[in-house]
Amino acid sequence: MxxxxxxxxxxxxxxxxxxxxxxxxxxxxxxxxxxxxxxxxxxxxxxxxxxxxxxxxxxxxxxxxxxxxxxxxxxxxxxxxxxxxxxxxxxxxxxxxxxxxxxxxxxxxxxxxxxxxxxxxxxxxxxxxxxxxxxxxxxxxxxxxxxxxxxxxxxxxxxxxxxxxxxxxxxxxxxxxxxxxxxxxxxxxxxxxxxxxxxxxxRVVSQPRPSLWNGWRTALENREFLWLVGVFFIVQAANSLCAGLLVLFTAHVIQAPELIGMFFLAMFGSTALCLPVWVFLSRWKSKPFAWLVSIVLCCCGLGLATTLGTGDIVGMYFVSIAMGAAFGSDAIMPTSMLADIVYKGEEAGDQRKAATLLAFKNAVSKMTFVVPMGMAFPVLELVGFDKTGANSQGHLTVLVFFFAVLPILLRVLGGVLLLNIQRRGPSLHPSGHA
CATH class of the missing domain: 1.20.1250.20 (MFS general substrate transporter like domains)
Structure with missing residues (x-):
């Protein structure tokens, strides 16, 4: 084909x-x-x-x-x-x-x-x-x-x-x-x-099948894959902090725990509704471009989150919508870019390794889920944050840092690395006219 x-x-x-x-x-x-x-x-x-x-x-x-x-x-x-x-x-x-x-x-x-x-x-x-x-x-x-x-x-x-x-x-x-x-x-x-x-x-593969170690080694020697997974890890770590702390942020900063379900619903709905936008942008410019736009959007939403306080319901809806929209791009763009890497390798006659590359990407994603538990929760406990009661402004500032400020910094870092991918050539970002 x-x-x-x-x-x-x-x-x-x-x-x-x-x-x-x-x-x-x-x-x-x-x-x-x-x-x-x-x-x-x-x-x-x-x-x-x-x-x-x-x-x-x-x-x-x-x-x-x-x-x-x-x-x-x-x-x-x-x-x-x-x-x-x-x-x-x-x-x-x-x-x-x-x-x-x-x-x-x-x-x-x-x-x-x-x-x-x-x-x-x-x-x-x-x-x-x-x-x-x-x-x-x-x-x-x-x-x-x-x-x-x-x-x-x-x-x-x-x-x-x-x-x-x-x-x-x-x-x-x-x-x-x-x-x-x-x-x-x-x-x-x-x-x-x-x-x-x-x-x-x-595709029918005629080459000898590599050993487990050789299969992993060749996958991890793919520079394009390593760049992509590096950006993906950083962005997913930011997402894990946001998702893992959304309940605490809503309950203690916004002080509207009864609306947690509605904010999650707004997030899910935004993810689904914005998927065509990311596909359009990837066709118009490139896949890294669409991903970069979503990174900027999420940073703007999280920037708004740093200004919110008690009763800022409308603002929290905007934050949830921006996060949800970005989550959709974070799901489809790296996966589609990985498919481009797989197709490029198979065109060059490489061994079949789509599942191996995807599995390493999945493993990276799963490791990011421990970020809130391994980073944010211990620090919050150390400073005396009370998950069930009242907290001082200092405690809330620490929560806002992990929910919004640190994810912004991580996404900015991911965006800088993504710009490097954008400059590396067409293999990772075929244009709409490819």
Whole structure:
């Protein structure tokens, strides 16, 4: 297929993205609801539950590159990705059910086993599935559409997972069971949609398969990939601080804890609605340009956040909208740029390594989720910040620094590095006329 050839219709793009919704639902529930549910409702304690999920996250970071390598090296008549998805989905469904609908009287060992299975099967399904979006299309802009399709269905999954407890207005255990049922059902719908409607195109690789270490080494020697992942890590670290501290900022600076859900909804809605804007800008100028615009927008929103105080509801909505819009660009632009790197390598005859590169990118993303816990929370505790009571202006200043000021500085640094990518040549930022 020649560069610029579109391979998917609009309907096929939708069918490709559907499987993202159940994955997003399960991931959202895991981060937002599950730790508190097991610690408080199931009586396992915050310390023990935190240790289990920290272990699971570290294991998750380690298994991503492993699954990526093995998926790249898989040979079957169905291609390298589909066997992993089909075989991994039943295991993921069982893990979701066991994690979100546990029996009474379980202990910490149950959570350790079930959460480990969840992380493992999630990776087995997600890495090969997401890799398809990197390699299925030779068209530089269709790669952005593929990333956008996943981003839209990711937002849908997060909204569903956030609305179910509100609509049911029942105990968290009942809500989590419902989330599990919906996610498992949508998982079946997603894989069927993919199997029936999405074309399966893959390059036949004739070169000898590299060893695990050589596969990783060649991936990490790719300078373009390292530049991209460096920017992605810095921006995601900023995003993790904003997302991880939004609840505290709303409750203590804005003093409107009852509106936290509405601010999250504004953020999710802005993410989905602004996706076409980023795709348009990437076609008009370049993908780094679209990403840079979103970085500037988010910095402006966070700059506004530094001026807010008690009762500034409208201002907080603007901050949420700016953050949500930028999150969308942060999701699709680096993924689409990674697809360009993959396509360039395959055109040059390289070994298949889409899943390996994506897995390293995923591992970097997952490592950034510990930034709030490893940086902001200890400092807030050190200065005596009270998460449940009143705080002095000094305490609030520290919170604002980690919620807004430090993320601005990180995004500025990421933007400077992105400008360097912009100057390096056309390989990472094909123009709208490529």
């Amino acid at each position: 020649a560069q610029g050839t579109r391979v998917l219709s609009g309907w096929q793009l939708i069918c490709y993205g559907v499987l993202t919704t159940p994955l997003a639902m399960a991931g959202f529930a895991l981060v937002i609801y599950v730790p508190t549910f097991y610690a408080a409702d199931m009586g396992l304690g915050l310390g023990a539950v935190g240790a289990v999920f920290l272990f699971g996250r570290l294991l998750d970071v380690a298994t991503d590159p492993l699954i990526g390598h093995f998926s790249d090296q898989t040979k079957s008549r169905f291609g390298p990705r589909l066997p992993w998805m089909v075989l991994g989905l039943p295991g993921l469904a069982v893990a979701i059910w066991c994690l979100l609908s546990p029996p009474e009287g379980i202990g910490i060992l149950y959570l350790l086993v079930v959460s480990t299975a969840f992380f493992l099967f999630y990776t087995i399904v997600d890495v090969p599935y997401s890799s398809i979006g990197l390699e299925i299309s030779p068209d530089v802009h269709e790669r952005s559409y593929l990333a956008s399709s996943k981003a839209v269905f990711q937002v849908i999954g997060a909204i569903l997972a956030s609305l179910i407890p509100v609509l049911l207005a029942s105990q968290m255990g009942v809500s989590l069971t419902t989330i599990a049922q919906v996610a498992i059902g949508l998982g079946l719908l997603g894989i069927l949609s993919y199997l029936i409607f999405v074309p399966r195109t893959h």
